[in-house]
Amino acid sequence: LDAVSLFPDDEQDAVAGAIAEALTTGQSTIEAEFRTAAGKRVPHEFTADRLTDQDGNLIGLVGTGRDISERTRRERELQDQKEQLEQFAATVSHDLRNPLTVIQGRLALLQAEQSNEHLAVIETATDRMERIVEDLLWLAREQQEIGSLEPVSIDTAAEAAWKLVSDPADEAELYCDCGADTQPLVKADTDQFRHLLENLFRNTIDHGGRDVTVVVGEIFGDATGFYIEDDGPGIPAEDREKVFEAGYSTSESGTGLGLNIVKRVADAHGWDICATESSMGGTRFEITGLELVE
Known part of the structure; x- marks a missing residue:
């Protein structure tokens, strides 16, 4: 029986x-649909x-096969989800960001002409709204894809992220206590790591003031x-796991997505x-399992 005819x-x-x-190199692997006796392709x-x-001396070949129907089904589902997310991201980017940009532009013109508490x-x-759009776009486009680890x-990443998040006019302060002699280096996707830090810092400012x-x-x-800790109001013990769920927020200015993004970035890195209580009575986030660069 010719195996190819199956x-x-x-x-x-x-x-x-x-x-x-396989005859030339000794081994080969292939994914292909096998035709059953009933004519079904599997x-x-x-x-x-x-x-x-x-x-x-060559005697012949031995072959083994395993049904990958379930894996193939999951791959198709993941591809469908990816396409849906890409479509969602395009909709968010165009249908929400464009009118938001118009609103912000007109608002700036009004603020230049008059001072009003409503403005x-x-x-x-x-x-x-802009932060919500940015977070939604990140969740839709980035997901858990980690690039090259560098x-x-x-210290340096924290200070750079803090400058992007904090307002110089405010009294919020950042202290890095990672050792004066040597700055610890960790292996991470630099863009994702920055995003993790920015969201943690935004959370501290949103809730700590x-x-x-x-x-x-x-x-x-x-x-x-x-760790990143603050002297804010802290998080009740019963809510410390919930804070990483999408949509969970106790702040009027929060999006409910920031800490979920933090969790996704951490998970993607392994x-x-x-979240626990800080030494200052506020909140302390501990990120562990990092690979240090010697």
């Missing part, structure tokens, strides 16, 4: 090529190995990592993150 016509050339490869992964006698409220609301200084004090420091011992 496959549908459109798969036979590829299967014949895999057999030839996706399989096949591995072929060359058989030889004790003198090295300040509108500005706060539009700023929050050495990143925790414009005069919050934030400290970044190292964690030593069995669990290597770093890190652990938890």
Whole structure:
């Protein structure tokens, strides 16, 4: 029985090529649809190995196959979800961001002409809308895809993220307590790591206030990592796991997505993150499982 004939016509050339490869190199693997006795096409992964006698002479081939229908189904579902997310991201970017830009532009013109408490409220609301749009776009486009891992200084990355998030006019302060002699380097996707820090800092300002004090420091011992803690109101013990859920927020200015993004970035790197009480009575986020660069 010719093994190639067990496959549908459109798969036979590829299967014949895999057999030839196994005869030449000793082994080959191929994914192809196998035709059952009932004529049904079922996706399989096949591995072929060359058989030889004790003198090295070719005897034949032995092949094994496994049904990959479930994996193929999941891959199709993931591809469909990816396409839906890409469409969602395009809709958010165009249908929400464009009119928001118009609102912000007209608002700036009004603020230049007059001072009004209602305009300040509108500005706060539009700023929050912009953050929601940015977070939604990140969740739709980035997901958990991590790029190349590079050495990143925790201190330097934290200070850069803080400058982007904090307002110089406010009294909020950041202190880095990672050691004066050497700045610890960790392996991370630099863009994703920056996004993680920005969202953690926004969370501290949203909940701790414009005069919050934030400290970044190292964690030593069995669990290597770093922490970010503040002197804000803290998080009740019963809510410390909920804060990472999408949509959860106790702040009027929060989007309910920031800490979920933080959790996704940490998970994608293989890190652990938890919320607990800080030494200052506020909130402390601990990120552990990082790989240090020697």
